[in-house]
Amino acid sequence: MEKDKLKFDKKILALRAQIDEIDWQILSLLAQRQGQVEKVVKLKKKHNIPVYHPAREEDLISKLRVQAGKANLDPDFMEDLYRVILKQSRVKQIDQMQGKGVRPDTRILIIGGDGQMGQFFASLFHKSGYEVRILEKKDWNKAKQLCENIDLALICVPIEKTCDIIEKVAPFLGPNTILADLTSIKAKPLEKMLDAHPGPVTGLHPLFGPDSGSLDKQIVIVTPGRDSDRCQWLVDQMTLWGAVIVPCSAKEHDEIMEIVQALRHFATFSFGQFLYEKNARIERTLEFSSPIYRLELGMVGRLFAQDASLYSEIIFATKQRRQLLKDYIASLNNHLEMLEANDKHLFIEKFDHIAQWFGPFSEQSMRESTFLINKLIERF
Numbered sequence: 001m002e003k004d005k006l007k008f009d010k011k012i013l014a015l016r017a018q019i020d021e022i023d024w025q026i027l028s029l030l031a032q033r034q035g036q037v038e039k040v041v042k043l044k045k046k047h048n049i050p051v052y053h054p055a056r057e058e059d060l061i062s063k064l065r066v067q068a069g070k071a072n073l074d075p076d077f078m079e080d081l082y083r084v085i086l087k088q089s090r091v092k093q094i095d096q097m098q099g100k101g102v103r104p105d106t107r108i109l110i111i112g113g114d115g116q117m118g119q120f121f122a123s124l125f126h127k128s129g130y131e132v133r134i135l136e137k138k139d140w141n142k143a144k145q146l147c148e149n150i151d152l153a154l155i156c157v158p159i160e161k162t163c164d165i166i167e168k169v170a171p172f173l174g175p176n177t178i179l180a181d182l183t184s185i186k187a188k189p190l191e192k193m194l195d196a197h198p199g200p201v202t203g204l205h206p207l208f209g210p211d212s213g214s215l216d217k218q219i220v221i222v223t224p225g226r227d228s229d230r231c232q233w234l235v236d237q238m239t240l241w242g243a244v245i246v247p248c249s250a251k252e253h254d255e256i257m258e259i260v261q262a263l264r265h266f267a268t269f270s271f272g273q274f275l276y277e278k279n280a281r282i283e284r285t286l287e288f289s290s291p292i293y294r295l296e297l298g299m300v301g302r303l304f305a306q307d308a309s310l311y312s313e314i315i316f317a318t319k320q321r322r323q324l325l326k327d328y329i330a331s332l333n334n335h336l337e338m339l340e341a342n343d344k345h346l347f348i349e350k351f352d353h354i355a356q357w358f359g360p361f362s363e364q365s366m367r368e369s370t371f372l373i374n375k376l377i378e379r380f
Helices: 002-047 054-070 075-097 116-127 137-147 159-172 187-196 228-240 250-277 282-287 291-304 308-315 319-333 336-340 344-358 361-379
Strands: 107-111 131-135 152-155 178-181 201-206 219-226 244-247
Touching: 002 075, 054 075, 107 116, 116 131, 131 137, 137 159, 152 159, 159 178, 159 187, 159 308, 178 187, 178 228, 187 201, 187 219, 187 250, 201 228, 201 250, 219 228, 219 250, 228 244, 250 291, 250 308, 250 319, 282 291, 291 361, 336 344, 344 361
Parallel strands: 107 131, 107 152, 152 178, 178 201, 219 244
Antiparallel strands: 201 219
């Protein structure tokens, strides 16, 4: 018995040693890969080429999945592994690209630069070699001086203050200064900027928070106002930092954001409020939870871990948003009769009709949510 154990120990130690050697080879190859990435960064930096190249990444993933199958490896595992590698590659590139300015001699004024989002962009511009000035509430007595010879005035204040600030700062701006905002509604601020300032105007909406750390694959909506060609360097700079730029009109932006932001946040708030009213034992429910429940509850908890005033601004920003939410509540009330009648057939009929409306997106959602669920299972 002892002899068998010794033989087993000897064999397994030899196998583990071989595995360790392979692991060291993998690390060495990853280091070599990183060395090549650094050469790519230098080339991109020289020619102002964006970090994120979606076609290149998806082509690589597609080929690797095929090769994984041929090597008798799980394609999904290989894709997960390489997406981590590619993300680290982008992070490395972005770290180096942050020191690259498209127009580094440009002077930038951030109104609201001491807020979280203002600080985030001030840091990015500063690292890329731009001269950055900050205008806060206490600084309006020297606004004329701060606005002197600036090339970009970026308004980064709460939604309800944006139009007033535009009106207040515009008289201090030169005719060639770009006036831009970061507000999550676009029609009214853009209209106000165009009325108040005769020079270049553009609207921006970053679809991420200041805690994101970088612009890697983060979406920035761009709504053109006036003289888009003269504003292009600003868009190019964000692309260089890794952002994904989505151009659209202010009208389309606000219509879509009613659903993407206002409806989603209000529905999440309502779910949380109902759990509160029922005094649900959150921790206990998690012991019984399926991964999908944990995922949904995580989104609810995430909302209530953040700033209530920020979400109130988003949800109550416009009359159109408030009307959409009233329509949503009315839609829920329409289900009362079905529940009171215990009408399962009507439920199935509605379910099938909606499923048909969603079409192929349902299958896509199944794949994407399964990926997230599997990650949750690994974590918890």
